[in-house]
Amino acid sequence: MNTASQTPTNIDTDTTVTPKNYSDYYNNFDMDTLLSEIFGEHVDDRLNAYMACCGRHVLDGRADNAALVHEDTKGNTTRMSFGELDKVSAQIANLLQSYGVKAGDKVATMLPRTPELLTVVLATWRIGAVYQPLFTAFGYDSIKYRMDKADTKVVFTNLENRGKFEDLAEQTKMVLVGSIEDAQTWGDDHYIQSMAAQSQTIEPVILDTDAPFLQMFTSGTVGKSKGVSVPLAALPAFYLYMRYAIDLREDDQYWNMADPGWAYGLYYAITGPLLLGITTYFNEAGFDATNTRDFMARHKITNLASSPTAFRMMKSSGVFDSKDDNVDEATHNDTNAKLSLRCANSAGETLNTEVVNWVETYLECQVKDQYGQTETGMTCCAHHALAHDCPVGSMGMALPGHTLVVLDNDMNVLPDGEQGQLAVVVSQSPAFYFRGYSWNEKQAFVDDYYLTGDVVERHSDGSYWFSGRDDDIIITAGYRVGPTDVENTVLEHEAVAESAAVGVPDEVRGHTIKSYVVLKDGIEGSEQIAKEIQELVRKRLSTHAYPREVEFVTELPKTPSGKIQRFLLRSLSAA
Numbered sequence: 001m002n003t004a005s006q007t008p009t010n011i012d013t014d015t016t017v018t019p020k021n022y023s024d025y026y027n028n029f030d031m032d033t034l035l036s037e038i039f040g041e042h043v044d045d046r047l048n049a050y051m052a053c054c055g056r057h058v059l060d061g062r063a064d065n066a067a068l069v070h071e072d073t074k075g076n077t078t079r080m081s082f083g084e085l086d087k088v089s090a091q092i093a094n095l096l097q098s099y100g101v102k103a104g105d106k107v108a109t110m111l112p113r114t115p116e117l118l119t120v121v122l123a124t125w126r127i128g129a130v131y132q133p134l135f136t137a138f139g140y141d142s143i144k145y146r147m148d149k150a151d152t153k154v155v156f157t158n159l160e161n162r163g164k165f166e167d168l169a170e171q172t173k174m175v176l177v178g179s180i181e182d183a184q185t186w187g188d189d190h191y192i193q194s195m196a197a198q199s200q201t202i203e204p205v206i207l208d209t210d211a212p213f214l215q216m217f218t219s220g221t222v223g224k225s226k227g228v229s230v231p232l233a234a235l236p237a238f239y240l241y242m243r244y245a246i247d248l249r250e251d252d253q254y255w256n257m258a259d260p261g262w263a264y265g266l267y268y269a270i271t272g273p274l275l276l277g278i279t280t281y282f283n284e285a286g287f288d289a290t291n292t293r294d295f296m297a298r299h300k301i302t303n304l305a306s307s308p309t310a311f312r313m314m315k316s317s318g319v320f321d322s323k324d325d326n327v328d329e330a331t332h333n334d335t336n337a338k339l340s341l342r343c344a345n346s347a348g349e350t351l352n353t354e355v356v357n358w359v360e361t362y363l364e365c366q367v368k369d370q371y372g373q374t375e376t377g378m379t380c381c382a383h384h385a386l387a388h389d390c391p392v393g394s395m396g397m398a399l400p401g402h403t404l405v406v407l408d409n410d411m412n413v414l415p416d417g418e419q420g421q422l423a424v425v426v427s428q429s430p431a432f433y434f435r436g437y438s439w440n441e442k443q444a445f446v447d448d449y450y451l452t453g454d455v456v457e458r459h460s461d462g463s464y465w466f467s468g469r470d471d472d473i474i475i476t477a478g479y480r481v482g483p484t485d486v487e488n489t490v491l492e493h494e495a496v497a498e499s500a501a502v503g504v505p506d507e508v509r510g511h512t513i514k515s516y517v518v519l520k521d522g523i524e525g526s527e528q529i530a531k532e533i534q535e536l537v538r539k540r541l542s543t544h545a546y547p548r549e550v551e552f553v554t555e556l557p558k559t560p561s562g563k564i565q566r567f568l569l570r571s572l573s574a575a
Contacts, residue, residue, distance in 0.1 A: 227438025401431025
C-alpha cells in the first residue's frame with residue numbers, strides 16, 4: 001500500500017444546502033473535473049476498489065471514522081472504523097491469496113448484512129479479485145448456475161445457508177462464519193480461526209479501469225440470468241448517483257435498506273457510501289415495519305434509500321402514523337420517537353402520488369424516484385442535490401455523464417411525447433461503463449446505442465416516464481423475475497404437464513406471481529399439490545420468485561406456433 005500522505009478529499013457540503021442547477025451541471029459535465037472532485041491529486045486510487053473505498057480514507061487521516069454501523073437480529077450494535085476494516089480485510093485478503101486466489105478470480109458470499117460480508121468484499125477487491133454476491137434467498141439451482149458460470153473460487157457462508165451448497169462445495173473452497181464445531185462438521189475452514197493467523201498488511205493490486213471488481217447477474221428477465229462484469233470505471237458513476245441524486249453528505253446517517261445480494265444494495269449500500277468515506281448502516285433483521293421505524297429512530301437516520309414496496313409496506317402498517325413525541329421512552333420502544341430524516345430515495349419501480357404524499361406527511365421528508373439496471377447502475381434520477389422540476393410519477397432526468405434517447409423499432413430517435421425503447425448513447429456518455437454481458441449471452445448494443453429493453457416516454461421538460469418492458473418481466477417487491485424460470489421449475493413437479501407464470505397486481509408488492517398449471521391426465525388439482533409447487537419454486541429459485549397463487553386450468557392460451565400468450569392470462573388475472 002502506498003503510505004504517502006494524501007490530501008483529504010472531503011465532500012463539499014456547501015453545495016448540497018442550495019442545490020446546483022441541473023442544466024448547468026449536466027451540460028458542462030467533465031470527467032476529469034469529476035475525478036479530481038472524488039480523488040483529489042490521487043486519481044490512481046480508482047485503480048483498486050479497496051483503495052477507492054477504504055485505503056485512501058485511512059491514509060487521509062480518517063482511520064477512526066466509522067465505516068459501518070451494524071445491528072444484528074437481537075438489537076446488538078457493532079461499529080467498525082475504516083482503520084479496523086483496513087486491518088481485518090488485510091487478514092482476509094492474505095487468506096484468499098493462501099487459497100491461490102488471483103486478480104480476476106471470483107469470490108462469493110452468501111451471508112446476511114453483517115460485518116463479515118463487508119470485510120470479505122473489501123478483502124476481495126484488495127487483491128484485485130472480483131466479488132460475486134449470492135442472495136441469501138437463492139435456492140440450489142440459482143446458486144449452482146452462478147457459481148458454474150463464474151468459476152467461483154471461494155465462498156463464505158454461515159450455518160443457515162451452508163446446506164444449500166450440497167455438492168457445490170466439492171468445486172470450491174468453503175469458509176464458514178460461525179462456530180468452530182459447525183465448520184468441522186461441514187469440513188469447512190473456520191472464518192475467525194483461519195483469519196487470525198494472517199498478517200494485517202498487504203499491498204493492494206493495482207489494475208486498470210476496465211478490470212472488473214464485481215461479478216453481477218441480472219434477474220433473469222428473459223431466460224437465464226446474464227452475467228454483468230462491473231469494471232472499476234463504474235466508480236465515478238456510483239459517486240455521481242450518491243453525491244447528486246441521493247445527496248449524501250458528510251454529516252448524514254445513511255441507510256440503504258436494499259440487500260447487498262443485488263445491485264442496488266451492493267452498488268449503493270456498500271460501494272457508494274464507502275467511496276464517499278461516509279458511514280453505511282446494516283440492519284440484519286428482515287423487513288418489518290416496526291423494526292424499520294425503530295431502527296431509523298435509534299440511529300437517527302437522515303438519508304434513506306429503499307424501494308416502493310418497502311414504502312408501501314410502511315404505509316399500510318400504520319406504524320408511522322403516530323407522531324406523539326411525549327411517550328415515556330424508558331418503557332417503550334422507538335416507535336414513537338421522532339424521526340430525523342432529511343431526504344429519502346426510491347428505486348426498483350415507479351412511485352405513485354399516494355406514496356409520495358405519505359412519505360412527505362409521515363416521514364416528513366421529500367422522496368425522489370430513481371431508475372437504473374444491474375447493467376448500468378442508476379441512469380435516470382430525480383436529484384436531491386441538483387435543482388430541476390420533476391413531476392411525481394416520472395423516472396427523473398438523465399444522470400449527468402449520460403445521454404439518453406428514446407428509439408423506435410428502426411433505431412430512430414423519437415420526439416418528445418412518443419413511446420419507445422430507452423437507450424444510452426454510448427459515445428456521448430462519459431460516465432457510462434457497461435460494455436456487454438460477461439459471457440456474451442445477449443447483444444445489448446446496436447451501433448452507438450445500449451438498449452435497456454424498457455419502454456419509456458420523454459417529456460419536453462427532459463423527464464422520462466416508464467411504460468413497461470418489451471418482455472413478460474414480473475416486478476415483485478422490487479425484484480425482477482423472469483416467468484420462464486418459474487415455469488420451468490413448476491414443470492419439475494411430477495404432477496405438472498404445463499405451466500405459465502404472470503404478475504398479478506398487488507397493493508403492497510406491486511405484483512405477486514401467479515402460476516397457471518395444467519396437470520397430467522388423471523390428476524386433479526388440490527391444495528396439497530399447490531403447496532408442493534410453491535415450496536418447490538421457493539427451494540429451487542428463491543423466496544421472492546415463488547407463486548403466491550396457483551390456479552389449475554385445463555389448457556393454456558397459445559399462439560398457433562405454440563407460444564404461451566401470457567398477456568391473456570394477465571388480463572384474466574386482472575379481471
